[in-house]
Amino acid sequence: MKIELLNTGSELLLGTTMNTHAAWIGGRLLQIGLRVSRQTTVPDGEPIREALAEAIARADVVIVTGGLGPTSDDLTREAAAGLLGIELITDEAALRSLEAFFAHRGRPMADANLKQALVPVGADVLPNPHGTAPGIYIPPRMTAGHGCAVFLLPGPPRELQPMFHEEVMPRLRALAGGTKPPEMKVLRFTGIGESDFHQGVDATLAAIPGLEVGYCARIAELDLRLIGPPQAVLAGTEAVLGAFRARCFSEEGRDLEETMVRMLAERKFTLATAESCTGGMIAHRITNVPGASAVFAHGFVTYSNEAKTALLGVPQDTLASHGAVSAEVVRAMAAGALRNAGADIAVAVSGIAGPTGGSPDKPVGTAWIGLATRDGHHHETKVFQPRGRRDFKLAVSQAALDEIRKTLSP
Amino acid sequence: MKIELLNTGSELLLGTTMNTHAAWIGGRLLQIGLRVSRQTTVPDGEPIREALAEAIARADVVIVTGGLGPTSDDLTREAAAGLLGIELITDEAALRSLEAFFAHRGRPMADANLKQALVPVGADVLPNPHGTAPGIYIPPRMTAGHGCAVFLLPGPPRELQPMFHEEVMPRLRALAGGTKPPEMKVLRFTGIGESDFHQGVDATLAAIPGLEVGYCARIAELDLRLIGPPQAVLAGTEAVLGAFRARCFSEEGRDLEETMVRMLAERKFTLATAESCTGGMIAHRITNVPGASAVFAHGFVTYSNEAKTALLGVPQDTLASHGAVSAEVVRAMAAGALRNAGADIAVAVSGIAGPTGGSPDKPVGTAWIGLATRDGHHHETKVFQPRGRRDFKLAVSQAALDEIRKTLSP
Numbered sequence: 016m017k018i019e020l021l022n023t024g025s026e027l028l029l030g031t032t033m034n035t036h037a038a039w040i041g042g043r044l045l046q047i048g049l050r051v052s053r054q055t056t057v058p059d060g061e062p063i064r065e066a067l068a069e070a071i072a073r074a075d076v077v078i079v080t081g082g083l084g085p086t087s088d089d090l091t092r093e094a095a096a097g098l099l100g101i102e103l104i105t106d107e108a109a110l111r112s113l114e115a116f117f118a119h120r121g122r123p124m125a126d127a128n129l130k131q132a133l134v135p136v137g138a139d140v141l142p143n144p145h146g147t148a149p150g151i152y153i154p155p156r157m158t159a160g161h162g163c164a165v166f167l168l169p170g171p172p173r174e175l176q177p178m179f180h181e182e183v184m185p186r187l188r189a190l191a192g193g194t195k196p197p198e199m200k201v202l203r204f205t206g207i208g209e210s211d212f213h214q215g216v217d218a219t220l221a222a223i224p225g226l227e228v229g230y231c232a233r234i235a236e237l238d239l240r241l242i243g244p245p246q247a248v249l250a251g252t253e254a255v256l257g258a259f260r261a262r263c264f265s266e267e268g269r270d271l272e273e274t275m276v277r278m279l280a281e282r283k284f285t286l287a288t289a290e291s292c293t294g295g296m297i298a299h300r301i302t303n304v305p306g307a308s309a310v311f312a313h314g315f316v317t318y319s320n321e322a323k324t325a326l327l328g329v330p331q332d333t334l335a336s337h338g339a340v341s342a343e344v345v346r347a348m349a350a351g352a353l354r355n356a357g358a359d360i361a362v363a364v365s366g367i368a369g370p371t372g373g374s375p376d377k378p379v380g381t382a383w384i385g386l387a388t389r390d391g392h393h394h395e396t397k398v399f400q401p402r403g404r405r406d407f408k409l410a411v412s413q414a415a416l417d418e419i420r421k422t423l424s425p
Numbered sequence: 426m427k428i429e430l431l432n433t434g435s436e437l438l439l440g441t442t443m444n445t446h447a448a449w450i451g452g453r454l455l456q457i458g459l460r461v462s463r464q465t466t467v468p469d470g471e472p473i474r475e476a477l478a479e480a481i482a483r484a485d486v487v488i489v490t491g492g493l494g495p496t497s498d499d500l501t502r503e504a505a506a507g508l509l510g511i512e513l514i515t516d517e518a519a520l521r522s523l524e525a526f527f528a529h530r531g532r533p534m535a536d537a538n539l540k541q542a543l544v545p546v547g548a549d550v551l552p553n554p555h556g557t558a559p560g561i562y563i564p565p566r567m568t569a570g571h572g573c574a575v576f577l578l579p580g581p582p583r584e585l586q587p588m589f590h591e592e593v594m595p596r597l598r599a600l601a602g603g604t605k606p607p608e609m610k611v612l613r614f615t616g617i618g619e620s621d622f623h624q625g626v627d628a629t630l631a632a633i634p635g636l637e638v639g640y641c642a643r644i645a646e647l648d649l650r651l652i653g654p655p656q657a658v659l660a661g662t663e664a665v666l667g668a669f670r671a672r673c674f675s676e677e678g679r680d681l682e683e684t685m686v687r688m689l690a691e692r693k694f695t696l697a698t699a700e701s702c703t704g705g706m707i708a709h710r711i712t713n714v715p716g717a718s719a720v721f722a723h724g725f726v727t728y729s730n731e732a733k734t735a736l737l738g739v740p741q742d743t744l745a746s747h748g749a750v751s752a753e754v755v756r757a758m759a760a761g762a763l764r765n766a767g768a769d770i771a772v773a774v775s776g777i778a779g780p781t782g783g784s785p786d787k788p789v790g791t792a793w794i795g796l797a798t799r800d801g802h803h804h805e806t807k808v809f810q811p812r813g814r815r816d817f818k819l820a821v822s823q824a825a826l827d828e829i830r831k832t833l834s835p
Binding site for chain 2: 025027028029044051052053054055056057060062066068118132171201213231232238262297302303306307308311312321322325355356370405
């Protein structure tokens with residue numbers, strides 16, 4: 016089944032808004048064994064007509080996002096109806112729901128909004144509880160000569176995503192009939208690069224019949240995607256883990272912070288953080304995980320030497336003789352955080368994010384990570400991440416979370 | 426000048442990788458007065474041929490990303506040469522640079538990489554200091570009958586972006602000739618929604634000749650984009666600020682955290698943070714700004730009641746009688762952070778991110794923000810952001826940063 020995605024919206028082409036629909040919808044489709052064969056973005060207004068005609072001529076299913084708003088530039092429903100020769104009429108239920116939307120907010124409905132209740136005769140109206148424009152489904156029997164199913168969906172993700180789950184997925188499943196989703200497994204790694212995989216397992220993976228292998232490299236993180244028949248995915252997983260098990264932090268597609276919070280929770284350990292160069296990012300990532308409060312209560316952001324001394328008890332001597340970016344200072348930071356928080360494990364980081372502050376000895380990108388546990392163990396690691404400020408913070412926070420993971424690993 | 430963008434890469438359609446090229450390239454083009462008229466994504470392999478042929482037939486400039494790698498699925502250069510009837514030959518300089526790339530990394534070059542030095546006869550080779558595949562520029566005179574300029578660029582952003590600046594922008598400027606970039610202004614707001622603008626200034630803006638108005642709503646943030654002749658943009662800016670100046674945190678497209686760090690630095694003030702529900706995100710956002718260390722040194726993440734008492738001196742009585750999410754507690758948190766950090770201003774937040782922890786009295790989404798200054802002023806605000814955990818943190822951190830901005834505003 017050939018599926019095309021057509022995104023309308025000038026903002027997607029002007030550099031102000033990222034098109035998140037393509038990846039989001041692609042991910043949902045893959046779950047039911049379907050793929051997008053082509054994705055197109057056009058600006059608001061007339062260009063939708065040509066692009067939609069081409070997509071309907073090529074595909075079995077066309078999913079359009081955007082262009083259902085009240086302004087004169089919102090032409091999606093008019094273009095679809097015009098192309099397929101179907102009349103637009105006001106759908107009474109859609110009109111009532113529009114009126115209710117405005118009444119609920121105590122605002123008058125503008126005349127312009129009336130056109131949002133227009134629907135091609137015979138099409139399904141897809142309710143939109145989160146916005147004004149309902150979605151529209153035109154089944155294949157209505158696209159005479161093309162046999163193409165057409166979905167018209169609102170542009171805002173908070174409106175589109177629930178509608179996609181409720182209304183689009185069931186219809187796609189029905190259209191796909193017995194298409195069986197392939198097995199997909201995403202293994203996530205840190206501290207290792209794509210070239211390591213190429214050298215280590217590419218040949219082995221290539222020899223597994225039916226296995227499709229994909230890599231996705233992010234900052235300090237690499238996803239390996241295996242798609243294919245269950246046996247091929249199993250064989251691929253074993254080959255990859257055989258070579259790189261210690262670097263794999265999730266076999267279920269989880270984030271490193273989630274993996275780490277689960278490991279702490281299983282052992283009923285509490286964690287404290289002491290951050291200099293990451294400036295709160297480690298704490299922020301940990302508290303993104305639901306349930307983090309069971310394992311994390313105390314975080315210190317000590318950006319200056321004075322703060323390291325005042326909040327963590329790092330001796331001024333240590334700072335003066337070794338510098339803030341040193342094994343000795345992260346060791347003292349971790350010990351201070353452990354003590355002041357009464358935690359089981361503490362992690363501390365200090366580094367040079369740049370753009371200034373580097374030296375020949377300790378260039379921008381240098382960071383030390385310290386780990387301390389209640390039973391007196393400590394461990395310091397030096398990392399070097401010569402990236403821009405934000406990516407540096409992300410890479411160092413990743414290395415710090417991974418140090419905790421390794422400490423907790425059996 | 427009609428410009429099309431063609432992105433190749435299966436990962437862009439599988440839900441694992443966001444297509445960041447479209448927005449990034451769109452933004453660069455707008456700076457020189459150019460726009461993308463259509464963007465297309467196709468999977469790796471054969472589909473590039475059809476999509477590229479269509480784009481070349483429609484456009485004056487086609488920019489292709491991806492498909493220049495060493496594998497059999499990387500077909501971009503073969504497809505372009507085939508379509509345009511140009512022979513591919515090995516470019517000696519490109520080959521030497523490939524060999525140097527691998528030699529520098531101490532790795533043998535695979536035979537598969539040899540094809541990355543293939544270039545259509547007569548095309549420009551665009552050096553790639555950050556990867557193996559050079560870019561290729563095929564000028565309009567070589568696309569006989571089409572008069573279309575074709576750029577073939579590598580897929581990874583860290584390779585594409587420098588090449589775009591160095592090699593593509595100058596050629597596009599030359600192709601565009603005297604195209605004058607329109608004036609563009611981005612005003613950024615928080616604490617206000619798109620509908621407020623529609624009601625407040627839409628009619629005024631619509632009456633300004635030549636003015637193009639765009640909105641981009643993010644979590645707790647709204648960008649208003651004005652494009653057009655300088656006078657129109659000026660008139661539009663005045664109209665918008667006349668109605669909503671107090672809600673505008675930047676007229677230069679800056680982030681709220683950057684605006685705030687600059688305001689603190691101008692006054693030589695230092696800030697301390699005390700975070701419960703935002704869990705370090707406020708500190709993280711502040712330390713994303715280069716130069717943050719001049720104004721920010723002390724951050725406390727106090728996720729439990731015990732931590733609020735131990736690190737910030739919040740009285741247990743206050744926690745017991747008012748609950749952790751209360752005006753009284755954020756007042757005590759802010760006072761404690763101010764004192765312990767010796768700062769000029771302190772901000773404190775406490776709220777219920779969910780999914781659990783809500784009550785009829787204080788539902789999930791409730792947060793209190795407290796502000797304290799060295800001269801004894803304090804101020805508490807309640808906000809309600811019923812969103813998912815991550816968006817809640819973002820929205821509350823935004824409200825907290827905005828409280829600081831408002832306090833510092835003249």
